[in-house]
Amino acid sequence: MADMTLTSLQKEFLLHFGEMGSRWGINRTVGQIYALLFLSEAPLNAETITEALGISRSNTSMGLKELQSWNLVLLRHQQGDRRDYFTTPDDLWEIVRTLVAERRKREIDPTLTKLRELEMMGKTGDPYAEARIAELREMIEMMTQFHDEMNRLETERLVQLMTMGRTLGGLLDKAPRLNPFRKAK
Amino acid sequence: MADMTLTSLQKEFLLHFGEMGSRWGINRTVGQIYALLFLSEAPLNAETITEALGISRSNTSMGLKELQSWNLVLLRHQQGDRRDYFTTPDDLWEIVRTLVAERRKREIDPTLTKLRELEMMGKTGDPYAEARIAELREMIEMMTQFHDEMNRLETERLVQLMTMGRTLGGLLDKAPRLNPFRKAK
DNA sequence: CGGCCATTTCAGAAATTTCTGAAAATCATG
DNA sequence: CATGATTTTCAGAAATTTCTGAAATGGCCG
Incomplete structure (x- = not known):
């Protein structure tokens, strides 16, 4: 050895x-x-x-x-x-991508599946719970889609995004607004 | 009851x-x-x-x-x-912010502290390990700083960012490049 | 102060997870 | 296809975490 x-x-x-x-x-x-x-x-x-x-x-x-x-x-x-x-891979970014992907697979995806399943149950006599579950599912979907997008970026771009600092907020002004989403209560 | x-x-x-x-x-x-x-x-x-x-x-x-x-x-x-x-809070975004903040506090911050501490040890006769630790510390710092930035955005802006989809990549072209960072190997 | 209700603490019991050594499986090679 | 080197499996042991009931604490009200 x-x-x-x-x-x-x-x-x-x-x-x-x-x-x-x-x-x-x-x-x-x-x-x-x-x-x-x-x-x-x-x-x-x-x-x-x-x-x-x-x-x-x-x-x-x-x-x-x-x-x-x-x-x-x-x-x-x-x-x-x-x-x-x-x-282990030399590239730390690769490691992080893997880590995030695996954690998502274990910690998020099963819950997303379960929430969709619960929504299929139909009327349960508990409208508040139904609404909460739907809202939670929507939010998780939004976050996982965002993750998919970030993941699609090459490392160089990702680093560029992450090092943008304060400009992040200002940058959004220049973006076209898609998918207008209801403001959280 | x-x-x-x-x-x-x-x-x-x-x-x-x-x-x-x-x-x-x-x-x-x-x-x-x-x-x-x-x-x-x-x-x-x-x-x-x-x-x-x-x-x-x-x-x-x-x-x-x-x-x-x-x-x-x-x-x-x-x-x-x-x-x-x-x-629990009504606002799911508030819940997620808390969750992320607490996980960071428990899962990331202690490691960041430890890495900085290890870098203080000085020459150890293991240049590869030293380099790896420094690289890891830099990456974690970049990610936590990015998290701080995202956290500073109001919920509405955050949602706007997350729902941007494919435009994310294109948007970066319009951003001024700050902090050029070495490309990962 | 004393009684009462609510919450917390804590030592041991119960459940779960991790670790080990021995046996079994795998597999390249002569 | 037998051998020996390597890895995996697995049942039980050890360690850790979670849960409980009983006792202790806290604090409000008369």
Whole structure:
């Protein structure tokens, strides 16, 4: 295995990601595996990760599986070595796009589906709840459509948009108004 | 207590929020309490919530405390009744703003602080990790600044921006370019 | 002050999630 | 198709989180 003495920088970063893991909807181990890969220039194999983090080999396997299900790691192979090596994308913007897409898939889309389903139920004798649900569905649709738009922009454009600062408000004056939308109460 | 027979619409919505709770970083009970308040036109007191959800009074108390720490519920009082009554804001945009702000506070800000702290460590003998950490910090700063900007817009403007659709890309051509930023590799 | 109603706290019980070691599956290669 | 290296699965153990009932706290009113 590559020498797996971690620098104090790596150690601290990795412990932080571990602690934050629970807040981000992944567990400590998964957070730490990700952090380790993120800071490693070269791809790492499961055995190296296991040693570096002092966890069981099976736990590493499950953690990597979880990261793969999030599309957060890339699988690489080395010439003449059958083991799997993992990395994270170099491009941070790609990472963020993936993260947002996956979170949307897990945290938003199922709710959108459920809301549409509830609206299909028809009259329920609770007009207030029906209205609230419809309103919520509309808002989520608007936000996911906006996300789709942002996602369509190339990275350079996205950065341009994000660094616009105060101009954002003024810019809207120049935009044609489409889809006039009722003002929120 | 107000009659707490739930309609089937309420029941389904509430169960869904309960299930999603874990994905959203709150627990089932907290999700259900929020869902119930969200669909109720009138504010509810703890006893009513307890009965409606079939949980213990103390669990309700803890759940409400959690929701208050997220600023997701409003406390109301009724004339001649000493009990606390809770609701959610009518304005969904306000709810989303709060949600995003709180998530940022819990999920992003501590990491930003930690990254800055790690950068203070100075030379660590791991230039790649140092560079990666700096790059991550820069990106998070850019995104949080963008969030601050969006947050500064009034709701009407925000809706206008979000409903712009395809025009978004074209609009950028009209914007003055500030802060040219290196293209991602 | 004392009684009463409402809410919070908290220690332990219950439920859920995470982790491990051992066994099973996979799969390239001789 | 047998071998050995690698990865995955999975049942139970360990750790963590959530929930409860009982006791403590808080505060209003007479």
